[in-house]
Amino acid sequence: MKNPIESLNKIFDSRIRLGVMSVLMVNERVNFNDLKQMLELTDGNLASHLNTLEQAGLISVQKGFVGKKTNTTYQATATGREAFRNHLNALEKMIKNID
Amino acid sequence: MTDQQEHISALKDIRNMMERSSRFISLSGLSGVGAGVAALVGAFLAHREFSRFDQRSFDRSAEYSAGLNGEADLEFNLIRIAVGVLAAALASGFLFTWLKARRSQLPLWDRTTRHMLVNLFVPLFAGGCFVLSLLFNSPALVSPACLVFYGLALINASKYTLTDIRYLGYLEVVLGIVNLVFPGLGLIFWTIGFGLLHILYGTVMYLKYERKSA
Numbered sequence: 001m002k003n004p005i006e007s008l009n010k011i012f013d014s015r016i017r018l019g020v021m022s023v024l025m026v027n028e029r030v031n032f033n034d035l036k037q038m039l040e041l042t043d044g045n046l047a048s049h050l051n052t053l054e055q056a057g058l059i060s061v062q063k064g065f066v067g068k069k070t071n072t073t074y075q076a077t078a079t080g081r082e083a084f085r086n087h088l089n090a091l092e093k094m095i096k097n098i099d
Numbered sequence: 100m101t102d103q104q105e106h107i108s109a110l111k112d113i114r115n116m117m118e119r120s121s122r123f124i125s126l127s128g129l130s131g132v133g134a135g136v137a138a139l140v141g142a143f144l145a146h147r148e149f150s151r152f153d154q155r156s157f158d159r160s161a162e163y164s165a166g167l168n169g170e171a172d173l174e175f176n177l178i179r180i181a182v183g184v185l186a187a188a189l190a191s192g193f194l195f196t197w198l199k200a201r202r203s204q205l206p207l208w209d210r211t212t213r214h215m216l217v218n219l220f221v222p223l224f225a226g227g228c229f230v231l232s233l234l235f236n237s238p239a240l241v242s243p244a245c246l247v248f249y250g251l252a253l254i255n256a257s258k259y260t261l262t263d264i265r266y267l268g269y270l271e272v273v274l275g276i277v278n279l280v281f282p283g284l285g286l287i288f289w290t291i292g293f294g295l296l297h298i299l300y301g302t303v304m305y306l307k308y309e310r311k312s313a
Contacts, residue, residue, distance in 0.1 A: 015112060019113075019116045022113045025117060088113070091110055092110075094102075095103060
């Protein structure tokens with residue numbers, strides 16, 4: 001049997017990245033400030049984690065404007081959704097196995 | 100063992116974030132009770148207006164020749180009562196929900212609040228315009244229209260808040276449709292839908308979600 005630990009995605013070791021993905025799984029598109037408020041993070045901290053997720057192709061970024069202010073929104077990609085689901089399944093399996 | 104606890108806590112985090120980011124969960128049951136009480140008071144005042152109007156109808160012909168219009172008077176007073184009830188219901192809705200959000204240390208105003216309010220008020224505003232026109236053109240339909248539009252608004256908003264509110268929405272719609280069969284009993288149906296159902300729903304919600312954490 002395949003060891004479920006292998007299916008755990010390293011990227012989701014971080015609770016913050018896990019939190020970002022959880023939010024993007026149930027909300028189609030979320031902007032930076034709303035993410036910041038929901039996860040209770042500072043700008044710099046959130047930005048660096050978003051960057052990691054984007055580099056890995058798990059989320060996509062759209063830059064736009066609301067009036068003169070920049071409005072950057074984030075969306076989970078199909079790859080991201082798949083990776084998140086696999087990660088959840090792996091977590092579940094590990095809990096069941098140890099029981 | 101610690102690994103397992105780590106995984107369980109990760110799953111809890113995920114669940115919590117999914118719920119908190121997509122639904123406005125601070126809506127208090129007491130808000131419903133407050134709105135219900137406001138509706139009962141409003142229904143009582145409206146009832147008094149109706150009986151006053153009925154008494155006056157004995158000498159309506161005299162009034163008519165004197166240039167008074169009792170019916171316009173009645174409609175004006177009903178609108179005044181309705182605006183008062185709406186203001187009181189919104190105020191109590193805001194107050195108890197604000198208290199609950201503060202107690203659970205959740206933001207009162209975020210994207211879930213915006214989503215819930217937009218989804219509630221778009222059908223409600225359309226219904227409001229509709230009802231205002233009915234009041235002058237076919238008053239018997241006022242109460243059914245209030246109930247049906249309000250029920251649909253609740254069903255729509257339930258996607259963004261506690262799902263239980265959906266059942267209140269269904270009940271309001273059904274009550275509104277039944278009211279169509281008894282057009283003369285509008286005030287009674289309105290009182291049941293906006294007064295009693297609100298108080299019942301609010302109490303159930305309060306006991307289900309808030310009493311334990313209070």
